[in-house]
Amino acid sequence: MLRYTLKRLVLGVLTVWFIATATFFGMHAVPGDPLSNDKSTTAQIRANLEAKYGLDKPLITQYAIYLKNISQGDFGISFTQENRQVNDIIKEHFPISAILGILAIVFAALGGILWGALTALYRNRWPDSVIMFLVILGISVPSFVVAAISQMFLVNINAFAGTTILPVGGWGTVWHMIVPAMVLGLSTMAYLTRLMRSSMLEIVNTDYIRTAQSKGLPKTRIFSRHQLRNAILPVVTVLGPAIAGITTGGFVVEIVFAIPGLGRYFVEAIQQLDYTVIMGTTVFYGAFLVFMVILVDLLYGWIDPRVRINP
Amino acid sequence: MSSKSPQKSATSANSLSRQLGLYFFIAIVLVAGLLFALNQLAGLMGTATQEAQAVDFANNSISAVLREEPPQLDSSKATDSTSGLVLGHIMEGLLRMDLQDRLSPAIAERWEVSPTHATFWLRKDAKWSDGKPITAADFIFAWQLALKPETGSEYASLLYPIENAEAINRGELPASALGVNAPDPHTLVVALSRPIAFFDKMVVFPTFLPVREDFYNATQGRFGADAKDLLYSGPYVIKSWVHGASMLLERNPHYWDNNRGKLAQINFAYITSDATATLNFFKDERIALARLQAENLTEALRLKWPIRRFADGTVFYLEFNHREGRLSRNLNFRKAIQHVLDMEELVYKVTKLPGYLPGKSLFPDWLIGVEKTLREEYPASTVNVNSTKAKAYLALAQEELGLAEFPEITLLTSDNPVSNIQSEWLQEVLKQTLGLTIKIDKQIFKQRLAKMGAGEFGLLLGGWGPDYNDPLTYGDLFASWNLNNRGRYSSAKMDALINTAQNATATPDRMQAFGAIQQQIFDDVVILPMYERGVTYVVHPQLKGVKRRVIGAETDYTYAYIDPDA
Numbered sequence: 001m002l003r004y005t006l007k008r009l010v011l012g013v014l015t016v017w018f019i020a021t022a023t024f025f026g027m028h029a030v031p032g033d034p035l036s037n038d039k040s041t042t043a044q045i046r047a048n049l050e051a052k053y054g055l056d057k058p059l060i061t062q063y064a065i066y067l068k069n070i071s072q073g074d075f076g077i078s079f080t081q082e083n084r085q086v087n088d089i090i091k092e093h094f095p096i097s098a099i100l101g102i103l104a105i106v107f108a109a110l111g112g113i114l115w116g117a118l119t120a121l122y123r124n125r126w127p128d129s130v131i132m133f134l135v136i137l138g139i140s141v142p143s144f145v146v147a148a149i150s151q152m153f154l155v156n157i158n159a160f161a162g163t164t165i166l167p168v169g170g171w172g173t174v175w176h177m178i179v180p181a182m183v184l185g186l187s188t189m190a191y192l193t194r195l196m197r198s199s200m201l202e203i204v205n206t207d208y209i210r211t212a213q214s215k216g217l218p219k220t221r222i223f224s225r226h227q228l229r230n231a232i233l234p235v236v237t238v239l240g241p242a243i244a245g246i247t248t249g250g251f252v253v254e255i256v257f258a259i260p261g262l263g264r265y266f267v268e269a270i271q272q273l274d275y276t277v278i279m280g281t282t283v284f285y286g287a288f289l290v291f292m293v294i295l296v297d298l299l300y301g302w303i304d305p306r307v308r309i310n311p
Numbered sequence: 312m313s314s315k316s317p318q319k320s321a322t323s324a325n326s327l328s329r330q331l332g333l334y335f336f337i338a339i340v341l342v343a344g345l346l347f348a349l350n351q352l353a354g355l356m357g358t359a360t361q362e363a364q365a366v367d368f369a370n371n372s373i374s375a376v377l378r379e380e381p382p383q384l385d386s387s388k389a390t391d392s393t394s395g396l397v398l399g400h401i402m403e404g405l406l407r408m409d410l411q412d413r414l415s416p417a418i419a420e421r422w423e424v425s426p427t428h429a430t431f432w433l434r435k436d437a438k439w440s441d442g443k444p445i446t447a448a449d450f451i452f453a454w455q456l457a458l459k460p461e462t463g464s465e466y467a468s469l470l471y472p473i474e475n476a477e478a479i480n481r482g483e484l485p486a487s488a489l490g491v492n493a494p495d496p497h498t499l500v501v502a503l504s505r506p507i508a509f510f511d512k513m514v515v516f517p518t519f520l521p522v523r524e525d526f527y528n529a530t531q532g533r534f535g536a537d538a539k540d541l542l543y544s545g546p547y548v549i550k551s552w553v554h555g556a557s558m559l560l561e562r563n564p565h566y567w568d569n570n571r572g573k574l575a576q577i578n579f580a581y582i583t584s585d586a587t588a589t590l591n592f593f594k595d596e597r598i599a600l601a602r603l604q605a606e607n608l609t610e611a612l613r614l615k616w617p618i619r620r621f622a623d624g625t626v627f628y629l630e631f632n633h634r635e636g637r638l639s640r641n642l643n644f645r646k647a648i649q650h651v652l653d654m655e656e657l658v659y660k661v662t663k664l665p666g667y668l669p670g671k672s673l674f675p676d677w678l679i680g681v682e683k684t685l686r687e688e689y690p691a692s693t694v695n696v697n698s699t700k701a702k703a704y705l706a707l708a709q710e711e712l713g714l715a716e717f718p719e720i721t722l723l724t725s726d727n728p729v730s731n732i733q734s735e736w737l738q739e740v741l742k743q744t745l746g747l748t749i750k751i752d753k754q755i756f757k758q759r760l761a762k763m764g765a766g767e768f769g770l771l772l773g774g775w776g777p778d779y780n781d782p783l784t785y786g787d788l789f790a791s792w793n794l795n796n797r798g799r800y801s802s803a804k805m806d807a808l809i810n811t812a813q814n815a816t817a818t819p820d821r822m823q824a825f826g827a828i829q830q831q832i833f834d835d836v837v838i839l840p841m842y843e844r845g846v847t848y849v850v851h852p853q854l855k856g857v858k859r860r861v862i863g864a865e866t867d868y869t870y871a872y873i874d875p876d877a
Contacts, residue, residue: 220330
């Protein structure tokens with residue numbers, strides 16, 4: 001187990017290195033550069049800026065300097081917010097994305113599992129049809145539409161009530177989080193519902209359920225101990241990448257609800273070709289994703305004895 | 312399963328759904344517990360948004376939205392409009408523009424500009440937010456800072472009219488060689504490297520704002536990065552700044568002018584670029600002013616809100632590529648296009664955005680000439696749309712270029728709704744009237760800039776906003792040496808006119824030169840002015856005295872106040 005974990009960690013570090021390298025060269029291959037702006041500067045001023053950021057050096061030298069810095073955990077300073085360290089940007093804004101993401105993933109996971117179980121239970125009857133219809137909506141309607149509609153809905157509720165039921169945007173208390181988290185988690189919840197439903201239905205026809213039934217176990221016990229617990233496995237598998245996806249994919253929700261999360265910086269940095277922020281956020285998120293996948297794989301062995309790793 | 316009677320399976324489904332109901336209940340308890348924990352966690356991080364209320368008469372406070380996190384509040388390096396907006400509230404320089412957009416005294420109570428020198432006499436009661444007096448040395452330090460090559464200030468070139476400034480920026484002279492000195496702490500004498508009639512108008516720009524040396528050094532390279540890393544000379548100070556979330560301004564107790572800073576607090580409660588979200592905050596009475604974009608204008612009209620307009624001073628034009636070997640280098644080709652494009656049709660019938668003016672000249676409407684506006688003194692020439700004439704020009708061009716038929720022409724544009732409508736209109740009109748095929752090349756920001764710089768376009772939707780309040784901020788655009796001349800237009804006549812506009816000291820001579828530049832742009836069809844941009848917005852009825860500016864803080868709340876009876 002320990003050896004396996006170590007092996008996975010080493011592979012993880014290699015993956016992150018590969019991500020960093022690919023991003024570095026990919027980013028430099030994109031036409032345009034972080035110093036260009038609507039208004040051209042004189043050649044002298046441009047030279048001063050290039051010297052300041054070390055962009056006047058050959059690319060391979062920049063890459064070497066860069067690798068050395070990230071191995072020490074230093075991502076440099078932002079090009080667009082010149083006085084801020086990329087480390088500070090990540091440190092200040094990632095926790096916000098993470099809190100929102102945790103809540104969204106909890107909504108998604110609990111909702112997905114419960115709705116999925118419910119649909120399987122009421123297969124081909126009206127609760128199943130209604131929920132599956134909503135699931136299709138949840139998967140296919142993009143988050144910027146859901147975000148805008150739910151925000152408009154909040155405005156109308158507040159106007160109707162004559163007082164603030166829930167804030168329309170901003171950050172700080174739990175009331176600011178509920179609706180954005182639901183919007184953020186919606187498509188994952190819909191996806192998990194489908195996954196849960198099909199894995200529940202698959203399990204109904206397995207031998208061990210039949211055995212349990214023939215042993216005369218009560219229905220509720222079969223349901224909770226055998227069906228639900230086994231059906232959750234595929235859900236756990238996708239949960240790891242989903243957590244990373246939700247915490248990074250919050251861009252639209254963060255913009256609409258004016259939430260100071262990291263997702264905004266991640267996307268805006270690419271538009272602005274802010275090299276240091278692109279690198280910082282990509283490597284950080286890459287490492288985060290790799291870590292989540294490893295964690296899920298290890299958890300998997302703990303939940304399901306069938307896939308326990310042999311040393 | 313199939314052998315079971317329907318009755319029995321229904322009861323078992325019932326007991327199972329009861330079980331599921333229990334799980335639901337557990338889930339709800341779990342979520343509630345989690346919400347509580349997250350609430351505590353978010354509270355600990357101190358990132359909470361200030362409670363926003365559009366207009367709060369009791370506390371004499373208003374709330375507003377910022378389009379983006381201000382990228383740069385170090386005045387020596389700031390270039391963008393959001394930073395300009397914040398700096399316009401928290402900083403004050405030698406001079407400022409008043410409510411009537413006239414140059415007026417600020418920290419300098421009087422000033423004088425001669426062909427060789429500019430002298431500013433500073434008021435003695437002007438203080439920094441820590442109570443220490445603002446002196447001439449603070450300006451000298453700020454200007455030297457902006458010019459040092461290692462600072463990498465993009466707008467350092469605005470300081471080049473000062474003696475030795477350019478050499479300092481090249482690293483050839485030490486910063487101390489800058490031609491400014493202070494005979495006493497309240498007098499600032501600037502030696503000019505060339506006669507520059509409008510130097511006093513330039514000092515309004517953020518690059519010229521004061522920075523105090525001891526404070527700057529104490530911030531250890533973090534000047535402007537946080538509320539505590541700034542020293543304020545303006546009517547407001549930043550009370551709290553939560554990056555990406557909010558910024559709270561409070562009246563500066565040491566500010567000298569009681570006529571400004573009437574509001575006790577300005578709460579920039581949200582930072583978002585989303586137009587719909589902004590409008591939702593306005594509807595929810597969270598913010599007092601909301602800018603309307605094309606996509607939510609119709610809703611504002613439907614709600615019958617009083618919509619205000621303002622021309623933000625930016626002109627947009629169709630640029631031709633004048634480089635060797637390009638079709639548009641041919642004058643008759645350009646004239647043909649000039650004779651088919653009706654900018655009134657574009658503005659009033661195609662884009663239909665309120666506040667926009669059809670383009671007639673590179674020089675927008677608001678620029679002041681000798682006494683009246685420049686455009687009143689030197690009216691722009693226009694052509695009437697005439698497709699017969701246009702076809703004749705095009706035939707001439709075809710003959711001169713020796714072409715059997717015209718190849719496809721690339722139109723480089725940015726990717727946003729307004730540009731899309733315009734480029735499709737251009738494509739359609741040029742196809743219908745002249746039979747030219749236009750290929751639209753939509754590019755996102757940085758990629759478009761790269762193609763503009765490299766000259767990879769036939770036609771280009773370009774635009775220009777002013778840096779300082781003098782026609783020269785537009786007038787030198789098509790000088791052969793100007794890198795913002797993206798089409799690389801080059802003419803000895805134009806260069807000579809621009810030289811006159813830059814170096815003459817008498818205002819009538821300079822305005823005459825601008826008039827001639829305008830005429831040359833028309834005669835030689837250097838560009839085709841398309842429109843002057845307008846901004847539409849809605850304001851809370853109780854908020855009065857908000858000033859919209861072409862230069863400096865685009866939205867200026869420093870004279871604003873709340874009228875509870877409105």
